[in-house]
Amino acid sequence: MNSSCLPRLTAVIVMLLLTGPITGWAESELGPLQVKNQFAPHVMFLTPLPESPKLLPQGKFQLSAGVDYSSVFVNESSRNWTALIDMEMLALRLSATYGLWDRVNLSLHGVWLSMNSGFLDGFLDEYHNTFGFPNYGREKRPKNEFAYYLKKNGQDWFRPQSGGVYFADSTAEAKFALLEEKETGFFTGSLAYTIKLPTGDYDRGYGSGRADHGLFLLTQSRVSSFIIHFSPGVILLTDPVTLGPAVPVRNLYSAVGGVEYLLNDSWNLLAQLNYYRSPFGDTGIKQLDDDSLELALGFTCRLTPQTGLEFAFCEDLSKSAPDFNVHLRVNFTSEFIEF
DSSP: OOOHHHHHHHHHHHHHHHHHOOOOOOOOOOSSSOOOOOGGGGTTTTOOOOSOOOOTTTTTTEEEEEEOOOOOOOOESSSEEEEEEEEEEEEEEEEOOOOOOEEEEEEEEEEEEEEEEOHHHHHHHHHHHTTTOOTTGGGSSSSOOOEEEEEEETSSOOOOSSOOOOEEEEEEEEEEEEEHHHHHHHEEEEEEEEEEEOOOOGGTTTTOOOEEEEEEEEEEEEEEEEEEEEEEEEEEEEOOOOOSOOOOOOEEEEEEEEEEEEEEESEEEEEEEEEOOOSSOOSHHHHHSOOOOEEEEEEEEEEEEEEOOOOOEEEESSSSSSEEEEEEEEEEEOOOOOO
16 A cells, blocks of 8 residues: 555645535435546546445436546556556546436436646655655656556557546446335345446547446445445446557456445445456556555535535555545535426
8 A cells, every 4th residue: 555645635635625526415324435446547448436326316316526636657568568657637527317217317427537747746755765665666757747658569559648638438327226225124226237438539548439338236234323335346348449559458347345434414434445357457567457456435424415525535455546546526416307
C-alpha cells in the first residue's frame, strides 16, 4: 500500500469541494461507496461501479455527481510492449436514475476525463522514501511532467494530450429487483445489466470505440447496525479500436464486497474492496497484466432527506490501480412526472 496523507488530501479535497457534491434517498444505509478504479488503461473499458441493490420507487428521479482525483505511474517494457504512464487524472461522473416501475430502474452515466501533469510528484517521492514504500521508478522522471503512451511492437495504441476535459465512454443500465428487505427481513438483491456506449475519443485514450456489456448481481444483508455489501459480476469486453496495433482483451470477472456501519441517523462509515480481472493478460508488463484490487475507505452523510454526501479515499492493493484516488459524490432525489 502506498499512502494515507493529509497534505495531498487537503489540496485535492479543496479542489473537489469547489466542483460540487450527492447521495441517496432517506434510507438508513447509503452505501456502497460508488467509486471506480481509475487506472488509466482501464477507464476506456466497462469496469464495475459499486451500487446498492435497492431501487428507487416508481416516479422517483435521482441526479448524482461524482468527482475523482487520482495519480498513476507505470514505466515498464516487455518484449512486445512499452508502457509509460505518468499523470494525474480528474474524472467527473454525472448520473441520472429513474424509477420506471417499483421493481425496475433505468440509469444513464456520463463521464468526463482530464489527464494532466498534476502537482503531487514531489510529495509522493518524499512520502514513499520516508516510509519505504516502492516508488516504481518515479524518481527517475521529471517532476510533474505528463507522459502517457502504450506501444505494441513500436506502434501507438492511442495518442493522448495533457490538459483539457474530454467526454469519455458513457454507460446505460437497467436494474431489476429480485428480493426486497421487506420480503426477507434482512436481505436485498437485484440484477443489473449495463452497456458501455462508445462515446469517447478512442484515438486519445478516452474510449475503446466499442460497446461492452456487464451483468451484476447486487446484494446486501443487514446484521444489527452493519450492512454487508457483495456484488459479483461478469463483463464482456470487445477488442478496442486502435491507431494501429491489434490489442486483444479478455472478459472480466468482478466482485465488490464491503461493510457499512450505521453510525447514526446521518452518518455511515464504509470499507470495501473492488476486484476485477485485468482486461489484458499477456503483455509481459506486470502492472498491466495483474488483476485489479483496490481498497476504499470512506463515509456517507445525509444532508437532508433528499440529498447526501459521499467521500472515499482509495489505496491500491495491486499494481493495476492508481497510487491513490480521492472520491467525492453528491445526490439529489425527488418526485418526477410518471409515465
